Amino acid sequence: MSAFILKINGDTRCPGGINIPSSIQDWAHGDFFTKRITPSPSTYADGKNGPEPEQGDRVYIWVNENGKDSRGGGLTAVATISLIEPETDRYRLKLSDLAILKNWIGMNRAYAAFPSSRLVNELKRYRLERIWALGEDDIHTIEALIETAGGLRLGTDIDPISEALLQSSENIKAAIVERKSALAKIRPGQAAFREAAIERHNGRCVFTKTSTLEVLEAAHVIPHTGEPQFERPDNSLLLRRDVHALFDLFLLGLDPVTGKILVSPKLENSIYAKLQGRVVDHKLAPAALSFHAEQFSRVIES
Structure with a gap:
């Protein structure tokens, strides 16, 4: 099983164009989309080509904070790919085990917490859409970021x-x-x-x-x-x-x-x-x- 950051624009890639979900229901039943780049579908922080996302892979959803088609909050949710379909210039994804962060993690907050992380520096340098493949150190960094921001909103944490x-x-x-x-x-x-x-x-x-x-x-x-x-x-x-x-x-x-x-x-x-x-x-x-x-x-x- 691999892990990825799906760095996407909210208006065009999130279910219903909802950039910032007020609850898990906002995203629970729609399709996500992410940019598809060939021949390398994903990229590691060191610049090496990464694998193509597959069913069962873990994904961290990062909705770009600003831009022509996005006004998201940054790192927003985690999920598992239950279905992925390649299209001409994008992937269509259905996600399961979706969990939303209690507090979104924007780029400035991520950089302030981990200024020496190669992954965070690459995310800061390249602000556009991309699928980032994650190594073990990268996963530890992302999980630590989520923990410092209060963790995930559990199903029992009903707002x-x-x-x-x-x-x-x-x-x-x-x-x-x-x-x-x-x-x-x-x-x-x-x-x-x-x-x-x-x-x-x-x-x-x-x-x-x-x-x-x-x-x-x-x-x-x-x-x-x-x-x-x-x-x-x-x-x-x-x-x-x-x-x-x-x-x-x-x-x-x-x-x-x-x-x-x-x-x-x-x-x-x-x-x-x-x-x-x-x-x-x-x-x-x-x-x-x-x-x-x-x-x-x-x-x-x-």
């Missing part, structure tokens, strides 16, 4: 927000449409949700640091549907009223890997453009953060 997302998908779609309406309604429990957000975020707008409470609102990152899991503090941001409106419209967002503010191109000539790239302490659940990031990307692409 309640992720589960609620799966069960409430239709209600969420309706809630997104509803909150675009100018007719805001006061909901039962809204005052308590706001008080919890004020306490969690120290009475300041997460994006602008504004501390005037009269203009601050509690934002549901996953929209309010009545689902109790979406009323948790880790699904809330405290935002200035105008920023809240733009966040709800997915014109402002957050990078789920870096925590940096994202500004839609539609706002590039506005006063909000200066928020681009600002790092914030959002305190959000990973599932909530991933949900909003996916919606933000879809709005940009639409």
